[in-house]
Amino acid sequence: MINIILFDNEIRDHLLPFTFKRPVCEIYMGMLTNRERWEKWMNGKASYITQDYLSEQFDITISELNYLINGSVLPTPELVSLIKQMDHGEAMLLDGELVAAVLDRDQFNRLMYDDIEDLSSYELKETPLLKINHLWDIFLLNEPTINADFGLLTAGRMSQPISATNTVIDSGKIFIEEGARMEGATLNATNGPIYIGKNAEVMEGALIRGPFAMGEKAVVKMGAKIYGGTALGHHCVVGGEVKNVVMFPHSHKGHEGYLGNSVIGEWCNLGADTNCSNLKNNWGEIKIWSYVTGAFEPSGLLKAGLFMGDFSMCGINSMFNTGTITGLCCNIFGGDFLPKFMPSFSWGGTNNFTTYIPEKAFDAVERMMTIHGHHLQTEERLLLMNVFEETAKYRPWEQKEETGRKFFKIFDRTE
Numbered sequence: 239m240i241n242i243i244l245f246d247n248e249i250r251d252h253l254l255p256f257t258f259k260r261p262v263c264e265i266y267m268g269m270l271t272n273r274e275r276w277e278k279w280m281n282g283k284a285s286y287i288t289q290d291y292l293s294e295q296f297d298i299t300i301s302e303l304n305y306l307i308n309g310s311v312l313p314t315p316e317l318v319s320l321i322k323q324m325d326h327g328e329a330m331l332l333d334g335e336l337v338a339a340v341l342d343r344d345q346f347n348r349l350m351y352d353d354i355e356d357l358s359s360y361e362l363k364e365t366p367l368l369k370i371n372h373l374w375d376i377f378l379l380n381e382p383t384i385n386a387d388f389g390l391l392t393a394g395r396m397s398q399p400i401s402a403t404n405t406v407i408d409s410g411k412i413f414i415e416e417g418a419r420m421e422g423a424t425l426n427a428t429n430g431p432i433y434i435g436k437n438a439e440v441m442e443g444a445l446i447r448g449p450f451a452m453g454e455k456a457v458v459k460m461g462a463k464i465y466g467g468t469a470l471g472h473h474c475v476v477g478g479e480v481k482n483v484v485m486f487p488h489s490h491k492g493h494e495g496y497l498g499n500s501v502i503g504e505w506c507n508l509g510a511d512t513n514c515s516n517l518k519n520n521w522g523e524i525k526i527w528s529y530v531t532g533a534f535e536p537s538g539l540l541k542a543g544l545f546m547g548d549f550s551m552c553g554i555n556s557m558f559n560t561g562t563i564t565g566l567c568c569n570i571f572g573g574d575f576l577p578k579f580m581p582s583f584s585w586g587g588t589n590n591f592t593t594y595i596p597e598k599a600f601d602a603v604e605r606m607m608t609i610h611g612h613h614l615q616t617e618e619r620l621l622l623m624n625v626f627e628e629t630a631k632y633r634p635w636e637q638k639e640e641t642g643r644k645f646f647k648i649f650d651r652t653e
Contacts, residue, residue, distance in 0.1 A: 239281065239282055239283050240280050240281060240282030240283070240303075240305055241282060241283065241285075241299060241300075241301035241303065241304050241305065242276055242277065242280055242282045242283065242284040242285070242304075242305045242307060243284070243285055243286070243287060243298060243299075243300070243304050243305065243306050243307070243346075244261065244262075244263040244272070244273055244276065244284050244285070244286055244287070244307055244308075244309040245286070245287035245288075245306060245307070245308060245309055245336075246261050246262050246263075246286075246287060246288045246289065246309055246310075247308065247310075247335070247336070249262065249310045249370070249371060250262050250288075250289070251529055251530050252371060252372055252373070252528070252529075252530055253265065253310075253370065253372075253373060253376075254529040255503070255529075255545070255547035255548075255563065255564070255565045255566055255582065256373070256376075256486075256501065256503055256545075256547065256548075258547065258548070258565070258566055258582070258625045258628075258629075259292070259548055259566065259618070259621055259622070259625065260292070260296070261273075261286045261288040261289075261292060261296050261309055262288075262309040262310045262370065263276070263284070263286070263309030263310075264296070265370065265376060266469075266471050266484065266486045266487065266504075267376050267377075267379065267380050267383050267469060267484050268380060268383030268384045268386065268387040268451065268469055269383075269384065269387035269388070269391060269433060269451045269453065269469065270387055270391075272309060272310075272312060272370075273286075273309070275312065275313055275387070275390075276307060276313055278390060279313040279318045279390070280305065280313075280318065280321075280322070282305065283299070285297060285298045285299040286298055286309075287306075291621065291624045292621065294617060295617055295618075295621065300343055300346055300347075301343070302342060302343050303326070303340070303341075303342055304340070304341050304342070304343070304346050305321065305338065305339075305340055306336075306338060306339040306340070306341055306346070306349075307321070307337070307338045308335070308336060308337050308338065308369075310369055310370045310371065311337055311338075311367065311368070311369050312368040312369065312370070312379070312383065312386075314365075314366055314367070314368060314386070316365050316366055317337075317365055317366075317367060320362075320365060321338045321340075324338065324339075324340045325340065325358075326340055326341070326342055326345070327340070327341065327342075327345055327357055327358055328340055328357070328358050328359070328360075329357045329358065329359040329360075330359070330360065330362060331359050331360065331361050331362065332361065332362045332367060332369075333361070334361075337362060337367075339357065345357075368382065368383070372537070373501065373526065373545050373563075374499075374526070374537060374539055374542055376484050376501045377467065377482050377483065377484050377499055377500065377501055380467050380468070380469055380482065380484050381430065381449050381466060381467040381482070383469075384430065384431065384433070384448075384449040384450070384451050384467070384469060385430060385431065385449055387433075387451070388411075388413065388431040388433055388449070388451070391413075391433070392413045392433070395413075397412065397413040397414045398414040398415065398416055398418065399414075400412065400414060400420070400425075401420060401421055403421045403422050404420060404421065404422065404423050404424070404425060405423070405424040405425070406424075406425050406427075407425065407426040407427060407428055408426070408427040408428050409427070410427075411427035411430070411431040411432065411448065412425055412427050412431065412432045412433075412434075412448075413431070413432070413433050413434070414434045415433075415434060415435050415436040415437075415438070415454075416436055416437075417436050417437035418434045418435065418436065418437060418438045418439070418440075419438075419439045419440070420434060420439070420440040421441075421442055422441075422442030422443060423440045423441070423442065423443070423444040423445070423446065423458075424444070424445045424446065425446050425448075426446070426447045426448065427448040428447075428448070429447060429448055429449070429466055430448035430449025430450070430466055430467075431448050431449055431450075431451075432446060432448040432449070432450045432451075433450070433451040433452070434452055435451075435452050435453040435454040435455070435456060435472065436454045436455070437454055437455045438452050438453070438454060438455060438456045438457065439456075439457045439458070440452075440457075440458045441457070441458060441459055441460040441462075442460055443460045443461040443462075444458045444459070444460065444461065444462045444463075444464070445461075445462070445463045445464065446458065446462075446464045447464065447465050447466045448466055449466050449467060449468075450464055450466060450468050450469070451468075451469045451470070452469075452470040452474070453470060453471045453472030453473070453474065453487065454472040454473070455472055455473050456470045456471070456472060456473060456474045456475070456476075457474070457475045457476070458470075458476055458477075459475065459476065459477030459478075459492055459493075460477075461477070462476060462477045462478060462479075462480070463478070463479045463480070464476070464480050464481075465479075465480065465481035465482065465498075466481075466482070467481070467482035467483075468480055468481065468482060468483045468484075469483075469484050469485070470485050471485055471486050471487030471488070471489070471504070472487045472488075473487055473488045473610065474487065474488065474489050474490065475489075475490040475491070475492045476490075476491050476492070477491065477492050477493050477494065478491065478493060478494040478495045478496065478497070479494075479495070479496045479497070479498075480496075480497050480498070481497075481498040481499070482498060482499050482500075483497050483498065483499070483500045483501070483502070483543075484500075484501045484502070485501075485502045485506075486501075486502060486503050486504040486506075486548070487504055488504055488505045488607075488610065488612075489502050489503065489504060489505060489506040489507070490506070490507045490508065491507075491508040491512065492510075493508075493509070493510035493511060493512075494510065494511055495508070495510070495511045495512045495513045496513050496514065497512070497513075497514055497543060497544065498514065498516040498541070498543050499516040499539075499541045499542050499543045500514060500516070500542075500543035500544040500545065500546075501544075501545050501546070502544070502546045503546055503547045503548035503549070503550065503566070504548045504549070505548055505549050505603065505606065505607065506546050506547075506548065506549065506550050506551065507551045507552075507606065508546075508551075508552055508556070509551075509552050509553045509554040509555070509556060509571075510554045510555075511554055511555050512552055512554070512555070512556045512557075512558070513556075513557055513558070514543040514544040514557075514558035514559075514560075514562065515543070515557075515558065515559050515560045516541045516542060516543035516560060517540065517541050517560065518540075518560050521540060522540075523536055523537065523538065523539065523540065524537050524539050524540065524541075524542045524560045524561040525537065525561065526539075526542060526545075526561040526563065526578075527561075527563045527578065527579035534578070534579075537561065539561075541560075542560060542561040543558070543560065543561070543562070544558045544562050544564075545561075545562065545563045545564070546564045546568075547563075547564055547565045547566040547567075547568065547582060548566050548567075549566055549567045549599070549603050549622075550564050550565070550566065550567060550568040550569070550570070551568070551569055551570070551602075551606075552568075552569075552570040552571065553570065553571030553572070553587075554571075555573055556570060556571065556572070556576065556587075557573075557574065557575050557576065558575075558576055559575050559576070559578055560578075561578060562576065562577075562578045562579070562580075563578070563579050563580070564580045564584070565580060565581045565582025565583070565584065565625075565629060565632070566582040566583070566622065566625055566629075567582055567583050567594055567596070567599040567603070567622060567625075567626075568580055568582065568583065568584045568585075568594065569584070569585045569586075569594050569599070569602070570584065570586070570587055571586070571587045572586070572587025572588045572590075573588075574587070574588045576588065579632075581629050581632030581633050582625055582626065582629040582632070583595075583596065583599060583626050583629065583633065584633070591635055592635060593633055593635070593636055596622065596623060596626050599622075600614055600619055600622070
């Protein structure tokens with residue numbers, strides 16, 4: 239079996255908060271993580287080069303022959319074919335950034351110490367390449383990724399039959415896994431495939447347009463309106479109106495409210511009637527907080543909604559403005575528009591924030607996970623404590639009250 243090593247580089251910082259607790263290749267989109275995608279395309283087993291504090295959970299395996307691949311690059315048939323044809327000591331670049339290299343054990347060890355000069359490198363020029371460079375690429379690339387993953391996961395297989403109680407348009411692009419339940423729903427695959435995962439449930443009255451994918455044991459609630467380019471990880475629950483959204487596994491938006499052009503991390507919960515704006519009233523370009531520059535930066539987008547980090551929750555009637563980012567372990571509530579950047583371990587809403595003490599945050603997360611048969615492991619607690627310490631600089635109210643007042647001028651809701 240091919241030994242794959244998926245590496246992080248400086249792109250990782252552009253993908254925070256989703257890379258606080260995972261390597262880039264573990265970002266979920268389409269129907270898989272990128273690590274799972276590379277393993278299937280290459281018929282191999284992957285390990286990681288990532289941040290030191292993540293390496294205990296995401297370690298590395300070095301063999302006699304190693305395929306070193308950029309974790310932000312998505313596999314395509316053309317790219318996979320080129321990589322499989324590479325010789326030992328050969329490297330593939332895109333505008334000077336390493337895409338892939340094939341290294342024996344000695345070459346790999348020397349590369350790790352910047353002590354290798356015998357790599358033969360060449361630039362990719364005409365090969366199609368999909369790559370995650372910014373937060374918004376996760377939802378922008380979700381539609382083509384669903385299309386590609388659908389072919390990868392369903393090739394040569396037969397869908398379970400679709401109940402006659404459903405209204406179906408273009409059934410040839412709909413795949414139902416074993417154990418899935420779906421009665422009285424409307425599915426339209428004209429614009430892209432629809433994939434219903436194993437033991438998933440689509441309740442009556444749901445309206446779904448492809449491309450759409452839902453993972454194992456995910457649930458689409460009664461009357462939900464799901465537009466294309468949407469992917470739900472396993473054990474997600476979704477209701478209301480959703481368009482071009484990626485939800486990592488175990489996250490819930492079970493009630494009414496609009497969510498569009500958004501990415502929701504793992505183990506998040508959105509309260510009833512939570513809404514996000516994904517378009518400015520003046521149709522202007524959206525600025526989004528950058529962890530790299532520490533400021534709002536132009537995104538080049540007219541549409542962008544909510545980017546919510548793992549383990550974060552919001553109360554009923556929460557209102558998120560265009561291009562809002564929350565960190566990890568946030569507990570957010572209030573009836574007014576929220577700031578466009580809320581750092582990890584924030585507790586509160588509108589102008590009144592304080593620090594969500596880690597022990598209390600972990601207790602709440604543990605209660606939520608226990609209901610669903612999971613537990614917050616010691617390794618994850620330690621990892622999150624590292625994030626808590628690393629993100630203290632973004633919680634100025636911890637310093638003094640005056641700084642906190644300035645904070646809300648910096649992070650203007652209407653920026």
